[in-house]
Amino acid sequence: MKALVIGGGGREHALVRALSLDPGVTSLHCAPGNPGTSELAENHVINVTDGLAVTELAARIGAELVVIGPEAPLVAGVADELRRRGIPVFGPDQAAARIEGSKAFAKEVMAAAGVPTAASRVCRTASQVSEALDLFGPPYVVKNDGLAAGKGVVVTEDRKLAERHAQECGRVVVEEYLDGPELSLFVLSDGRNTVPLLPAQDFKRAHDGDQGPNTGGMGAYAPLPWAPPGLVDEVMETVVRPTVAELARRGTPYQGLLYAGLALTSRGVRVVEFNARFGDPETQVVLDRLATPLGALLQATDTGNLGGVTGLEWRPGAAVTVVVAAEGYPGTPAKGDLIGGLAEANAVEGAYVLHAGTAWSGVRDVKSNGGRVLSVVGSGADLAEARRRAYEAVSKIELRGSFYRTDIAERAALGQA
Numbered sequence: 001m002k003a004l005v006i007g008g009g010g011r012e013h014a015l016v017r018a019l020s021l022d023p024g025v026t027s028l029h030c031a032p033g034n035p036g037t038s039e040l041a042e043n044h045v046i047n048v049t050d051g052l053a054v055t056e057l058a059a060r061i062g063a064e065l066v067v068i069g070p071e072a073p074l075v076a077g078v079a080d081e082l083r084r085r086g087i088p089v090f091g092p093d094q095a096a097a098r099i100e101g102s103k104a105f106a107k108e109v110m111a112a113a114g115v116p117t118a119a120s121r122v123c124r125t126a127s128q129v130s131e132a133l134d135l136f137g138p139p140y141v142v143k144n145d146g147l148a149a150g151k152g153v154v155v156t157e158d159r160k161l162a163e164r165h166a167q168e169c170g171r172v173v174v175e176e177y178l179d180g181p182e183l184s185l186f187v188l189s190d191g192r193n194t195v196p197l198l199p200a201q202d203f204k205r206a207h208d209g210d211q212g213p214n215t216g217g218m219g220a221y222a223p224l225p226w227a228p229p230g231l232v233d234e235v236m237e238t239v240v241r242p243t244v245a246e247l248a249r250r251g252t253p254y255q256g257l258l259y260a261g262l263a264l265t266s267r268g269v270r271v272v273e274f275n276a277r278f279g280d281p282e283t284q285v286v287l288d289r290l291a292t293p294l295g296a297l298l299q300a301t302d303t304g305n306l307g308g309v310t311g312l313e314w315r316p317g318a319a320v321t322v323v324v325a326a327e328g329y330p331g332t333p334a335k336g337d338l339i340g341g342l343a344e345a346n347a348v349e350g351a352y353v354l355h356a357g358t359a360w361s362g363v364r365d366v367k368s369n370g371g372r373v374l375s376v377v378g379s380g381a382d383l384a385e386a387r388r389r390a391y392e393a394v395s396k397i398e399l400r401g402s403f404y405r406t407d408i409a410e411r412a413a414l415g416q417a
């Protein structure tokens with residue numbers, strides 16, 4: 001199978017790596033990719049939200065599978081364009097991707113499907129916002145209605161801050177605060193049949209102890225030793241299958257990966273958000289554990305053959321990823337600084353470095369080129385070993401002004417959420 005991966009972050013490097021380990025994948029391309037993917041795939045410079053450009057590239061290289069990593073091309077309708085041309089694609093059409101592209105649409109689908117989520121109000125004016133904040137009380141949760149790369153949400157006790165965020169965003173969703181630990185469950189869907197991957201946990205806040213602003217994600221681990229037995233079955237039954245059925249009923253069947261962001265609250269499981277794609281950085285740990293070849297699995301979401309997939313194989317043990325972020329992230333990140341220690345980090349047993357916001361500097365050196373610069377993965381017999389290896393590899397990285405969280409999977413290694 002010839003495969004093309006769209007995107008250029010840590011998630012896409014993880015996808016390229018997993019596809020490179022699949023014996024069924026004979027040729028691998030990535031657009032735009034990054035220095036990390038260039039070691040495993042041929043990179044192509046194109047505008048990935050331009051459906052025609054993506055389709056032309058896919059046709060030119062004879063792609064038998066196009067894997068769309070990020071949300072922007074999905075929301076722009078790139079998958080629609082590929083399907084129109086008969087090119088197999090992993091990722092939902094524009095209409096189904098609205099489950100991520102509009103928080104208000106996601107809430108509407110959940111209401112129609114009877115899926116448990118935070119009570120919410122869509123607000124357009126300051127007085128609607130004020131009323132909704134009164135209704136739900138603190139801590140206040142205010143979400144930008146559109147795409148915001150994980151940074152459009154403010155959760156705060158500070159009413160002024162909540163009001164200011166709403167004002168800056170325009171149309172917002174104000175909602176009830178959900179307590180309890182969060183987890184991410186990725187589910188493959190061919191429009192009808194669904195297959196869950198391993199649940200993972202992501203660390204959204206910038207600093208240790210869940211302090212600081214929300215980010216795209218500063219680290220992740222899988223599996224979850226603290227997850228109650230039967231959790232995945234329960235989420236499939238109460239959240240995933242009703243949502244996929246509701247989208248099919250509306251004539252917009254969901255083909256690709258449905259990402260359920262969940263909170264295990266004192267009152268039961270609630271959906272925090274849906275995404276229309278693999279999560280970043282959770283993908284880095286979930287794919288590290290997956291033993292089933294990835295190519296045919298992703299292709300089956302397009303051809304409607306997921307019903308034939310009876311169970312996935314997972315490697316025993318655990319994986320942890322730690323994101324190395326640039327100075328200034330999640331605000332304006334510093335760019336263009338040389339990155340040292342990549343070879344040393346890759347030499348740590350059970351660890352490897354996935355590139356995210358990096359670029360070539362000359363022909364050999366790599367420099368920072370984004371907020372989340374690297375996603376360092378460690379794996380081992382258990383979370384404690386995986387953590388040790390990930391952090392040992394992180395300690396080899398040299399990047400001026402960079403920072404990372406030191407508490408990724410710390411509690412989980414002790415069996416706690």
Ligand code: AMP
Pocket residue numbers: 118141143150151152153155175176177178179182204214261272273
């Ligand atoms: P979202 O973009 O909707 O995933 O929100 C980003 C992060 O904000 C989530 O992962 C949560 O940590 C937090 N968050 C979002 N909605 C809520 C909520 N209703 N209650 C508590 N925390 C929330």
Ligand code: GLY
Pocket residue numbers: 150202216217275278279280281282
């Ligand atoms: N890690 C959160 C996300 O991918 O949205």
